[in-house]
Amino acid sequence: MARPIRRIAVIGAGTIGASWAAWFLSRGLEVVASDPSPDAPGLIRRMVETAWPILQQLGATADADPGRWRFEPDPVKAVEGCDAVQESAPERYEVKQPLLRAISAALPEGALILLSSSGLLVSRLSEGCTHPERVVIGHPFNPPHLIPLVEVVGGTTASPEAVQAAVAFYQAIGKYPIVLNKEVPGHLANRLQAALWREAVHMVAEGVASVADVDAAISQGPGLRWALMGPHATFHLAGGEGGYAHFMHHLMPAVTSWWESLGNPVLTPELQKALIDGVTQETGGRPIPALAADRDAALVRLLAAKTG
Ligand SMILES: NC(=O)c1ccc[n+]([C@@H]2O[C@H](COP(=O)([O-])OP(=O)(O)OC[C@H]3O[C@@H](n4cnc5c(N)ncnc54)[C@H](O)[C@@H]3O)[C@@H](O)[C@H]2O)c1
Structure with missing residues (x-):
């Protein structure tokens, strides 16, 4: 069963991850961010600071706190105790696959792994993961803190429950999810x-x-x-x-x-x-x-x- 999502790990905090972090914070979530680059915390800070007035205009929740995030360079430690992950590492199987294998083994029971991938196949990305049935594409558009659409793809490997939970999560935080019935390169x-x-x-x-x-x-x-x-x-x-x-x-x-x-x-x-x-x-x-x-x-x- 899917867990209620209150604390989310943002794994890969570049252009997309930092923007996701800002949106999640504006919707009252707690964020744990992870990225190998020493510049990542600064990027998140600047993104949240710049976007916050806009996010308030767009309906930040009453419990939203721009300071409710911390940085943990080790992705495995970052996901410990998180209810979900939004992964936004570079768009390459050889980077994402080992990362997903490592974090999927460390996540609590029922936690979703959502992938920002712009066009890779979820069934290949989830190969070797501890729970491939919980790995779902949640593809945003740049910048994710402004564009409502999120494409949700479960492919042949995610469970229908995980796809449903991903849709419910994105709807609950004010996004506009659509579900693709089949996986195709580049999504829709x-x-x-x-x-x-x-x-x-x-x-x-x-x-x-x-x-x-x-x-x-x-x-x-x-x-x-x-x-x-x-x-x-x-x-x-x-x-x-x-x-x-x-x-x-x-x-x-x-x-x-x-x-x-x-x-x-x-x-x-x-x-x-x-x-x-x-x-x-x-x-x-x-x-x-x-x-x-x-x-x-x-x-x-x-x-x-x-x-x-
Ligand atoms: N840029 C866009 O318009 C856009 C839109 C939607 C989705 N996406 C997708 O989002 C993902 C990230 O793209 P981006 O544009 O933010 O790229 P980016 O290069 O801005 O950010 C990628 C981040 O991942 C970090 N990283 C590198 N190796 C890593 C690893 N092993 N584990 C964790 N993090 C690692 C990098 O340090 C960097 O901060 C990709 O899958 C991309 O397809 C991009």
């Missing part, structure tokens, strides 16, 4: 992103538009709708009063004929340079932290608009 949302990015690269490679205009084609166009409804519901409305059925009848031949000419670009060094130069020009060379701060402030307004 990253596959959708990858399909779009492939075409965005192809359009630049073919000289159809500049990097900035390809980006504007999404951010000033369909991207505005996509924050409100996904591709299926968007086309349901594109069909007018006849909905998706009319859309299929009317536009499907045209759209499926475009599918045939979608690109499969090769990311040569020259193409990579053109893309990097293009995005540097688009963003006026502004430093990443400044761009991320602007994005995060706008995301908070967007989330408020969606719920308001």
